[in-house]
Structure formats: C-alpha cells, structure tokens
Amino acid sequence: MVAPDLGPLWLTAQLAGMTTLLLLLLGTPLAWWLAQTRARIKPVVEAVTALPLVLPPTVLGFYMLVLFSPTAALGGLWLKVTGTTLTFSFVGLVVASVLYSLPFMVQPLQSAFEAVGRGPLEAAASLRAGPLDAFFSVASPLALRGYLTAVVLTFAHTVGEFGVVLMVGGNIPGQTRVVSIQIYEHVETIDYAAAHMLAAILLLFSFVVLLAVYVLNRRFPIHAGVR
Amino acid sequence: MTALSVDIRVDFPGFALEVVHGFEGQGLTALFGPSGCGKSTLLRVIAGFETSARGRLAYGDEVWLNGRRGLAPHRRGVGYVFQDTRLFPHLSVRGNLDYADKRAADLPARYGFDDVVKALDLGPLFGRGATTLSGGERQRVAMGRALLSRPRLLLMDEPLAALDTRRKGEILPYIARLPGVFGVPVIYVTHAIEEVTQLADRIVALEAGRVVAAGGVAETLERLDLAGVQGRFEAGAVLAGYVVAQDVDMHLTRVDLGGGLALEVPEIRLPVGEAVRLRVRARDVALALARPAGVSIRNMLEAEVLRVEVEAETAYAEVLLALGGQHLRARVTRAALRDLEVVPGQKLVAMIKAAAFDRQALPRG
DSSP states (O other): OOOOOOOHHHHHHHHHHHHHHHHHHHHHHHHHHHHOOOOTTTTHHHHHHHHHHSHHHHHHHHHHHHHHTSSSHHHHHHHHHHHSSSSHHHHHHHHHHHHHHHHHHHHHHHHHHHHOOOOHHHHHTTTTOOHHHIIIIIIITTHHHHHHHHHHHHHHHHHHHOHHHHHHOOOOTTOOOHHHHHHHHHHHHOHHHHHHHHHHHHHHHHHHHHHHHHHHHHHHHEEEEES | EEEEEEEEEEEEEEEEEEEEEEEESSEEEEEEOTTTHHHHHHHHHTTTTTTEEEEEEETTTEEEEEEEOOOOOGGEEEEEEEETTTOTTOOOOOOOHHHHHHTTSSSSSOOOOHHHHHHHOOGGGTTGGGGGHHHHHHHHHHHHHHHHHSSSSEEEEEEETTSHHHHHHHHHHHHHHHHHHHHHHHOEEEOHHHHHHOOOOOEEEETTTTEEEEEHHHHHOOOOGGGGHOOGGEHHHHEEEEEEEEETTTEEEEEEETTTTTEEHHHHHHHHEEEEEEEEEEGEEEEEESSSSSSOOOOOEEEEEEEEOOOOOSSSSEEEEEEEEEEEEEEEEEHHHHTTTTTTOEEEEEEEOGGGGSOOOBOOO
C-alpha cells in the first residue's frame, strides 16, 4: 500500500477553489449581461466565451504562455509590478484556469437567468425593487440550480485540466504540480501503484460531486433555472 | 381631476398603439376592448415595461416618459397585478407580502400591513408556498402584494381572465372594494363587459390601438359608437339601485331604482340597503303599450321613449327609454315598432325577464 502524496492534491484543491471563486465574481455579471442584452455584439461575446470548449488545451496554453512571457506586454507588466513571472507560477495557473473554465461558469448561469425570464423581474420592479435589488432578491434565488451546476462544473473541470497546466505551469512541486500532472509523472516513471492511488481518488471525487449535483437538483424546490 | 396624462405611441410590425388620454386620480377606470386592441400594452407602457414606447407620460407634475427617455419602472410607484400573478415561487405567501412591504416601509401610507391582510383574508395563507395556492388565492395574494408596495396607482391586467366563473365571483367583491378602502386609483384591463359594469367608475374603450370612447360607465355603454367594441348583441344599459328586500323562499331580491320603480331579480346575497348595479342587455327588454296580464315576466316598468334608432338593412331597431332618472335600451324588431307605433315621448311598459340579469351583482359605494 502506497501512501498518496497529498501535496499535489492540496494544490489542485487550492487552484480549483480559487478559480471557482474568481469565476463566480467575474462570470456572474457576464452571464447576467448575456441573458439580458439585446446588443448586436452578443453573439461575438458568446462565441469568445465558448472558445475554451473547443480549442485544444495545448492551443490555449500555448497562447497564454506567449502572453505571460516576461518579454510580452502582459507578462512584462506583471514582472515589473510583482517581481515574479506569470509563467511557471501558481498565479499564472489561476489566470489560465479562469480562462480555461470560463464557459463552465457562464453557460449554466446564462441559461438559468434566461429561464427566470423578464416576468419575475418586472414584478420586482413593480414592487419598487431596483435592478441590483431584483438581481439579488429574485433572479439569483430563482437561478440557484444554475449557480450550483456552474460552481460544481467549474471546480471539477479545473481539477481535471492538464494541457493548459503543462504549457503554462510546467511541473514545479508545490507551485504548479497538480494532481493530473503528478499522475502523468508517475506513469512516466512507471510508478503505477502511485498513479493508481491518485487516479482512483480523482475518479471517486468526480463521481461523488456529480452524484451530489443530480441529487440536489432533484430535491431543490426551485422551479426556474437549469433542470 | 386628471392624475395621469398619457400621450404615447408604440409601433409594432403591423400594429400601432396611439393613445391620448387623461386618467383620473380616483376610483376604478376600466380599459376595455377586444383582444389585441392594445389595452395590455398601454398598461405596460404606463408601468414602464415597454421600452419601445415614445411620447409623453406624466403623473401630476412628475414626468415618466419624455420622448424616448423613461423613468425606471421601480421609481414610478406603480403597483401591477399581472394576469399570471407572478408570485415569487421561492418565497412563501408571507414572504411575497413582506417583499413589497419592506421596500415601501418609508413611504407615507393610509393603511398598514394588517389592513391589507384583513381586507383580502390573507392570514390563513401565510405559511403556504406561492406554488401551492389555487388560482383565486394566487390573485388575492398578488393584489395584497401590490397594495403593500403602497402604489400611487394600481394597474390590473385581466386578473380574472384565468379563473372559472365561480372563482371570478369570489374575487370580484375584493376588487370592487380596492379603490374605496385603500384610496388607490385603479386602471383595470378587461375584455369582459360584466366586469366593467360591476367594477368600473369610468370606461376607456380601445379598438385597434386607439381610444374610441371614454367616460362614465352608463353613458359610455349606451353610446352606439361602442357597438364595434362590445358587439351589438351585447349592447345594453346599466341600472343603479339599492337592495330593499330579500325573499328567502323564492330566492329573489328586490332592488329599488328610485322614482318609485323597483326590480325583482334572482337572489343577490347582499344586506338590505347595499347599493348594486345591474346590467340589462337591450335584447332582454321587451315593450308593451299597456301592462299585460297573465304573463310570467315579473319586471314591468313604466318608461318613456326618448329616441328610436332604426338599423337599416336589418330586422331590428333600438329604443332608448327613460326609466325615472336612468336609461334603458330595448332591442326590438322594426315590424314590432311599426305595429306599436312607437314615437319619442310615448309612455310604454318595459318588460325584463328576471333571468336576464347577470348572475353576480356587487356592492357599490
């Protein structure tokens, strides 16, 4: 029996947690805007948001590696301000993961907000609730399932990322060596027992999370949102 | 006194709503017309939900719409009772009521939370979820919620349309009391003439996106230019009176119309002394030169012919009658008119079958 190395597991949890939190803050307004707007630019924004779904992670990772490089504008600015590089660092991984998992936050939320529709918001306005008030007191509670789905998918998807991490973060223990990289490493060094242990943990985690989502979706007494 | 002045236009593909009208700041105004005439759209424009509206909308000296720029709906202080109620499904009945009450807490109001709960009998529903209520209960909660936002103007969009006849009868008395008890002017959209006669103080009739008639209920319904709106078959008059006696055995109610005239109608469950309005369709009124004997018709009233309107190219004519201080319309054949030699100024007997009265009548006052 091999003891699992907990370092990469903990790092993965931190990365996924941070990414989910940031995306909740950034993705919610974007999803709300997409659900409400009649602007002509909407399809363009939707297409850009969906890009990480179809692009190979290596392509995304490659562009971010170029963008984060200290010789590029963004990477250079980051180096000047913080004294560290974005490439091969935990912060760089978080930024990359936010982009990589963007559609998994935005799309469930957008469809949940669209399912809520204008009706309840008009009712809220007729009861003197301003737009922000109505968003928090009516739209968000009605879209609760959408939030649940978005958060779980974002977290799980970030846990499972590999290509982007490899391109942007490399394989630095305690910094960028997440579970998926660690498993790859174990396989490369033909340490199948250790690989088995981590793979089983990920398999179990993914199953439990998805099971929780489906069970909660059945139980929630909310009629709007993602079904 | 005009409280809300409206001069607006909304363009849709193949349809334009163009309304100029001053709505009064008290009582209940019915916005009446066939489906698709634009009455619900007008209500949405007043609430601020229809962003494509342009023109001018002013409440007192507060401008709600100027050109294309509109005041945000939540700043207008307009309550809205939707046909589909739109109760918040994530809140209980109590939660829905509190939602409105909390946001109107700082406003001066003539009535409090408990007044609304009592007037609409909402107490027993408090703990229920909004999705577990019956249609009638949902509408009562929706009305209570709208009232608790302490609106300066209450808009109601066909609140009875989704209910069956019995439920309608249950809700009508609550609506009838709104303007009087809470002092809120109401604009009430409906295509049902019965609701107009039982609830409204005034009518604004719409057809194809325009106002075709407006004014008091009795006069406006009498006007023949409304024929296109309510249909000739439904044309009639409204009589106001008081309950003076109840015949419990026979299930009949006696209504005094003033001027020594009285009607006997199917039981109206109201105490003696209550004011009622009765709608009589022109086709339910027959005429006689003298009081006939041995007929089943109970209501025979002395009336004076004011006007005779012959409908060319049809079998019919309409006779406008004075009944004390009130008016009645009779729809009879032109042949009958010729045989009876009816002329203006003539005294006749108007006969109305008791069964012709609308089943529900309501307190007015």
